[in-house]
Amino acid sequence: MKTTFRFLTILLAGTLLLACEKDNFDAPSANLTGRLLYEGEPIYLEYNRVSYQLYQDGFGKTGPIGSTFTPEGEFSHQLFNGEYKMVIPPGQGPFVALRNASDQPDTIMIDLRGNQNLDIEVTPYWRIRDAQLNAGEGRVSSTFGLEQIATGNSAREVESATLYVSKTAFANTQTNIATAGIAGGDITDMNNISLSVGIPEIRPTQNYVFASIGVKFVGVDDLIFSATERLDF
């Protein structure tokens, strides 16, 4: 009994003593947030696909921290104040790689002092216009147009356009329950494309689905999407 008590005392003392030591660092508190835009309109992407990198020099190793943009084209980081460099590696995203005057991947310099919002203007290869998504009679139907934005050397052909239907708010190539696609070469009128697909049986039953349109370009991994919409039926 006595021994136990003595051990407990020592343990308690040890805990208290250790707890006395102050933590050395404050947690990072500056929020860096932002999103990808084209002429003020958001660019929609697929989760876990379009990556970016953040570098900070001066602390030995030069490796980046990085992540991927959200499906809404947003990013956010909680960081220490300091100078950062942000890079979207070439080939990432359904938009023309950011290039500086000497044709190197362009770096966005960020001098972070407190919270900062950073919108990045990019040029998508094409953009999805007037997307209309409707559900009814067991089908999801859509009409939309495509408008070419990037021209010249950076222009890309449309490889395919696909309608994705999903049970959840992620409606894309990785998560879907039904798709309907059309190859780029089969599109006759870029201003008026219609796609529709039957809604398969959903278990447990739900009387709504989510849908989105994705467009793939030749030689580009990442698709550009329309905003995902919830469709009740």
Added chain:
Amino acid sequence: MNKINYLLLALLFCGGWACEKDSDFLTRSPAQTLTTEQALGDAAQVESILSNLYSRQFSIVRLNDWGTFADFNEVYVAANDGATNNWHNNNSWGWNGTNGYWGTWDYGYIREMNLFIQRMPQATIPENLIRTYTAEARYLRAAYYYELAKLFGGVPIILEPLTYDFSGDPTYLQVPRSTEAEIYDFVIQEATELATLLPVNSSGKSRATAGAALAMKAQAAVYAGSLARYGATTPSVTLGDGVIGIPESRAEGYYTTALEAAQRIIDGEVGDYSLYLKDPNNLSENFAALFYDKNANPEVIYQEEYLLKFKTHGYTVSNQPRFGAEEEEGGAMNPSLNLAQSFELLDNTFAPFPTVDDAGNPIYYDEQEDIFANRDARLGGTIILPGSTFKGRPVDIWAGVRLADGEIVTGNERGQLRELPGSNVPQQVVGFDGPLEGTVQNAVTGFYVRKYLDPTPGSGQRGNQSDVSRIQYRFGEILLIAAEAAFELGDPATAADYMNRVRERAGFTIPLTPDEITFDRIVHERRVEFALEGQYYMDLKRFRIAHEVFDGAAMDLEGLKSNLGSATKRSTQPWGLWPYKVYDPGSPNDGKWYYTEVLPSRVTAADTWQLGNYYSNINNDILANNPALLRQPLQ
């Protein structure tokens, strides 16, 4: 009294030690390390260093890690739930592949080979041994650079051991990446020289020989040629000034080199190699034996050797048929229907397995194996089919019993018994090898792996394991390299000759005509001949077809059964083929078999190959240590 004795003893000890002079003690040579002179002073010692270098050779596929063979939906992975999820629940590959299998960056190994090569002239062993050992180390070094090139494209080529001078400035050690062409040129150049330095010895399979060097040269050249030719189809997969990407203009040169090197092996200039044909009466058995027969196997040019009690692997343990297995384990990999149906009919045409007639009714077979009749003998040599045997024991693969009214009775345990109508004696309603939906370690797709499975008794026991060796280069591949190179050089007649030799061994009696040799044929022949040997990975990459084969779209039955033989046929999900038995006493179909294609329910994703997957990732630590390295593209 006792105390005094102890004291005396202690004193004695102290005195004993103190007797040795300090200078002697401090200059005593260590017993556990050898000096360079000692290490190089004795032929056996040198050979043991060399054998260490051999034991560290890298291959993307490794028999002691069956998972390295499991990708690309050629198999369904059923080792355990976690593995199934890992392979079939996610859409895309990490930049270094499943479980990081497409990665290695062992410059420590390269340094040791460089040191060995640099120090060999100081060795005090017979001159001829110095020459051969140096050449063998150079072979291993070239082979490792070749593996790096396949994964990463251009990498720093370092041929001297680097030493840091502690000046505080390591920049002189930071070597940039070579171009992709340079590293293939290096491998080809080394292999050309080594073919003259290494012994011509077709019975030495696990040490570098002139044959092995030429085989490496032929393969590296044909890979480089195809990267030059087909790399142009994915213009975004390039980096720097050729660090990734070989100019198209070099394709012809590489193909010529490959053809010439392959022909030297075929003509017997570097030893007596030929196709394995010890059992011409049973070509399937013969093809399977090619991989486990270690007794004067004429086809093997170079192999990574395993030997019982010294270096063994559990490939057979993990993949053996579960029923009657030597261990309560097996069926880790189940070949998919995608692979099985790509083996041709003997009249050189492609056809899916006939499961239903034109009206959509099932086709009934008297025996289980009848559905696989008249096909490429390599089908049975690569895959254990329902109705076939392994280690003399028939496998028991069937998914259930269909009653007269169409109801299907099955179980959820291997070999389950149930009462069937009209009989009160319980009868077996599912095979002892499965397939059982949603379970692991049985024939979930209806197939087991045959290739590399060891028929020796005891090979399926964990305590014993198998010593079947992994073949790195074999004569069959040399023929197909020659065929591919000849085809790309615009000589389909020669290509047809070489390819027909391989096909004849697979049981084809009608030779392909030169007109029938196409790109699709070349890709297809390599896929079935080298199924589950590892070449498929590089073929997907170098022909730049991976992003079309794995385009992320789910597969339906119609898509599965059409377009066979096309190089870009979609294969995003592994399907299975399940046999059912008809139970309908009195009807002519009673006891017969029919088959159904199934997509295992655990396959919830369809694979997407991203363009960034064409080259493996060089991680941030490596990049941080050497700022001269370029980051991989599209990642």
